[in-house]
Amino acid sequence: MLKLFENPASGNCYKVRLLLHHLGRPLERVFVDVTPGSTRPADLLALSPTGRVPLLLLDDGTPLTESNAILNYLASGTAYLPDEALERSRVLAWTYFEQNLHEPHIATRRYWVSLVEDSSPRANQLDFWLENGKRALATMQKELETNAFFGSDHYTIADIALFAYTHVADEGGFDLGDYPAIGEWMNRVREQPGFVPMG
Amino acid sequence: MLKLFENPASGNCYKVRLLLHHLGRPLERVFVDVTPGSTRPADLLALSPTGRVPLLLLDDGTPLTESNAILNYLASGTAYLPDEALERSRVLAWTYFEQNLHEPHIATRRYWVSLVEDSSPRANQLDFWLENGKRALATMQKELETNAFFGSDHYTIADIALFAYTHVADEGGFDLGDYPAIGEWMNRVREQPGFVPMG
Structure with missing residues (x-):
């Protein structure tokens, strides 16, 4: 197994x-x-x-x-990763965006603020992470104003990668109420067959 | 074109x-x-x-x-990205490492220190980027002590992705002399057919 x-x-x-x-x-x-x-x-x-x-x-x-x-x-070989080269590249682009412009700010801020509950050693980082995390959420909001999912017309690993830390971004001090299209997209993710919550 | x-x-x-x-x-x-x-x-x-x-x-x-x-x-479809699923996953792993643990620190520090030449607004970030960039270089050094390339036995997009900002890391204040296996690997990259320098 x-x-x-x-x-x-x-x-x-x-x-x-x-x-x-x-x-x-x-x-x-x-x-x-x-x-x-x-x-x-x-x-x-x-x-x-x-x-x-x-x-x-x-x-x-x-x-x-x-x-x-x-x-x-x-x-690979499932609907969660498109086979067609262009569509696959667009899906992968969002997974790299997640690791480069989203996770380093949103996940890291959540880690120090909410999980470790001792942000003092990183205090001077908190504003930097907030500013850059908000920029990543704004990019997602803009994309979702005209698209239901990221890089494809259906749910893929791009959505899985981005959902993971977006849906708990409030724990890092981000107000998801500012991004209504992200809220609607998170509902679509939760409706996918076989969805399971974090934990 | x-x-x-x-x-x-x-x-x-x-x-x-x-x-x-x-x-x-x-x-x-x-x-x-x-x-x-x-x-x-x-x-x-x-x-x-x-x-x-x-x-x-x-x-x-x-x-x-x-x-x-x-x-x-x-x-895709060339030797620069392996077709075999496991090998491809290992190559991709290094490209995500690059975007998550390498580029945000090494490239960003170089940008402010060397290209913009005005690091004052980001002064409190410089130590953070240095510390994390050194950690990424140490991870690369360790991998290259037993492997000629990243994630594969031959040169792939993992090497291309990592070479891009590693070979100019000194412009960000990183001393590549501390990582001899990285130096040897950079020589191997420069020997690849069709290699072209940055610029």
Whole structure:
């Protein structure tokens, strides 16, 4: 069975679990503590020296890392990753946007403000993350004013990647009420067959 | 002919030009000023409201954005992007690493320190970018101590994506002399058929 080293509060880990739920594939979950100063399980460190999660272990023991690369692997050959080259490139573009302009600001701010609950060492970063996170949400809002999903006319790994940290952005101090099209898109995501909440 | 809206000092733009050189595909280059306060060309803004570069215009006028998504599109079906699912996932993993843990720190620090030459508004960020950029370089160094290339036994878009800002990291205040395996890998990249320098 697939085995996922993960933390239930991590959006990057949730992406993998959400796609596997859509695909109806069973999964063994292995809890990993990600708070500062915590130690990683030895079996995880044996697979990956950095101990970063998510790490997906395939049936034959092959480890895969980087959430969006795992999504690419699992979604290949399914409707969640278009085969057509141009459409696929547009879907991938949003997954890179997520890792470059969205997650570093929105997920990181949530981590320090809400999960660690000790933002003092990063106090001078909070404004920077807020400013850049808002810019990412505004880009999403603009796209969703004329499109139902990201990069495709249907739900794909681009939506999964972006939903993961967007739907908990309020925990990082972002007001999603400012982005009504994002709210409607989140409802569409929650209506997808096999949807499962974070946690 | 392919048309690339780009800035010659941008690593993200260079990635696309480098791959096209490897592939022997001719290219029309359109200069875009990316200094703060500059205005974007009207034909670029008509294609993309944010005016971000690189933007690649295909022969039929289709615009593609996000450097690593463009690499995926152009490299598909060539040796620069493996077909085999596991190998492809490992290559993609490094392209997401680049956009998430490398570019936001190394490229951004270089931009403010070296290109804009006015880092005062971002002074409190410089240490953060330095610390995180060094962590990314250490991860690369570790990988290259046992592997010639990233995620594959041969040169791929993972190497192209990582070379773009690594080889100019010194302009951001990073000392590449601390990472000898990265130096050797950069030599291997420069030896690839069709290699072209940034600029």
